[in-house]
Amino acid sequence: MKLKKESIGYVVAFTFVVCVAFVALLAVANQLTVERVKANQSFASHFAVLKAFGLADASTARDQVESLYASRVKELAAPAPGVSAYSAKIDDKSYAAVKLTNPGLWGPITAILAADPKAERVRGLEILEQQETPGLGGRIGEPWFNAQFAGEKVGADGKIHVVQGSGKGDPDKENSKVDAVTGASRTSDFVEALVAKALGDIRAIGGAL
Amino acid sequence: MSPAAKKVIKDGLWTNTPIFVQVLGICSTLAVTNNLYNTMVMVLGVTFATAMGCWTLSLLKDLIPRKVRMIVQVLVLSFYVIIIDILLRAYQPTISKQLGPYVGLIITNCILMGRAEAFAAANKPGLSFLDGVMNGLGYGWVLLAIATVREFLGFGTLFGIKLTGASFTPWTIMVMAPSAFFLVALALWGANAYKAKAEAKAKAGGAKPGAANPGAGQTAAAAKR
Numbered sequence: 317m318k319l320k321k322e323s324i325g326y327v328v329a330f331t332f333v334v335c336v337a338f339v340a341l342l343a344v345a346n347q348l349t350v351e352r353v354k355a356n357q358s359f360a361s362h363f364a365v366l367k368a369f370g371l372a373d374a375s376t377a378r379d380q381v382e383s384l385y386a387s388r389v390k391e392l393a394a395p396a397p398g399v400s401a402y403s404a405k406i407d408d409k410s411y412a413a414v415k416l417t418n419p420g421l422w423g424p425i426t427a428i429l430a431a432d433p434k435a436e437r438v439r440g441l442e443i444l445e446q447q448e449t450p451g452l453g454g455r456i457g458e459p460w461f462n463a464q465f466a467g468e469k470v471g472a473d474g475k476i477h478v479v480q481g482s483g484k485g486d487p488d489k490e491n492s493k494v495d496a497v498t499g500a501s502r503t504s505d506f507v508e509a510l511v512a513k514a515l516g517d518i519r520a521i522g523g524a525l
Numbered sequence: 526m527s528p529a530a531k532k533v534i535k536d537g538l539w540t541n542t543p544i545f546v547q548v549l550g551i552c553s554t555l556a557v558t559n560n561l562y563n564t565m566v567m568v569l570g571v572t573f574a575t576a577m578g579c580w581t582l583s584l585l586k587d588l589i590p591r592k593v594r595m596i597v598q599v600l601v602l603s604f605y606v607i608i609i610d611i612l613l614r615a616y617q618p619t620i621s622k623q624l625g626p627y628v629g630l631i632i633t634n635c636i637l638m639g640r641a642e643a644f645a646a647a648n649k650p651g652l653s654f655l656d657g658v659m660n661g662l663g664y665g666w667v668l669l670a671i672a673t674v675r676e677f678l679g680f681g682t683l684f685g686i687k688l689t690g691a692s693f694t695p696w697t698i699m700v701m702a703p704s705a706f707f708l709v710a711l712a713l714w715g716a717n718a719y720k721a722k723a724e725a726k727a728k729a730g731g732a733k734p735g736a737a738n739p740g741a742g743q744t745a746a747a748a749k750r
Binding site: 356 | 614615
């Protein structure tokens with residue numbers, strides 16, 4: 317028997333069945349992987365905190381990350397909703413770090429910034445999540461960009477300026493300036509604001525360290 | 526190998542390649558080609574989604590009512606794109622982080638819908654799968670060629686490996702989207718000029734010389750989509 321493919325009943329039933337089937341498959345796939353995804357996210361966050369403190373780098377082995385995190389990093393009480401705070405002792409000096417989410421050009425940027433308790437010099441910056449333009453603003457996640465912040469002196473205005481430079485990175489750690497990503501002026505503004513806010517948060521919690 | 530399969534392979538990689546002849550997938554060409562690694566990820570995503578999507582749609586084609594066929598195509602194609610995203614997030618988080626912003630770009634890629642509508646809707650599943658793979662690769666080699674030029678001139682690197690000395694000044698324009706317009710246009714021009722020449726040569730044996738380059742009309746029609 318040939319089905320009446322163009323009849324309204326068939327069209328509605330077919331569309332319904334197809335939608336339910338494919339959505340169900342997606343739901344199952346999502347449900348089966350949800351624990352793994354959570355574990356991956358927590359690992360990525362711990363790894364980024366260690367990298368921001370300078371306690372780990374890209375070559376650190378995966379199994380070392382959790383033990384390093386457990387032994388070196390102390391999780392502090394959240395200073396504000398949506399902000400996580402951490403501290404670590406490195407060479408007998410205390411450092412503080414915050415994880416926060418701030419607006420970006422296309423979506424929120426989540427980053428971890430570590431600095432000394434008075435927020436006078438940045439220890440490190442790691443971008444955890446961002447949805448900036450691929451190839452342009454999206455490059456703020458690249459190591460060369462983040463490495464510019466490590467050791468950078470914070471300006472008198474409490475900021476590190478993300479400005480147009482040579483496009484090769486700014487090696488001067490005393491001028492409170494880093495090279496912006498070429499073709500991503502707006503994203504650079506958002507990074508500058510995020511870093512300024514993170515430094516403010518660190519100053520707020522730094523007194524207790 | 527059957528002649529039909531041979532034709533599908535040749536069409537996908539050269540005669541009817543997505544970028545040069547169908548002029549599909551141009552938006553992603555502009556977006557991702559300033560970096561070879563990102564281009565690679567994009568090409569693999571598009572190839573997988575097109576091939577699997579076309580295979581599934583070809584299996585279902587006798588059941589799909591004409592009225593809702595495009596809705597079903599979008600559903601099936603986006604299903605595969607989301608599946609890639611879910612699996613990568615769980616098992617390859619590093620690649621997933623790289624791919625993140627591209628997931629949206631894969632599903633908006635006109636090659637997926639274009640092949641589903643033009644090929645999978647009228648051909649057998651195996652052949653549709655092959656057509657998806659070949660179109661993905663036909664799209665891929667053009668993209669990789671453009672990305673090689675853009676990354677080398679824009680950053681002085683290939684796959685992130687520095688190839689130029691410290692005195693090299695990066696061509697900022699190559700990093701920005703406009704340079705992709707220039708390069709795609711130049712590549713299109715070159716490929717079509719080469720094809721026209723090859724056709725003219727083939728017909729020089731005595732056939733109608735006025736009928737050279739029949740592909741041009743097709744290109745213009747496809748570009749309007």
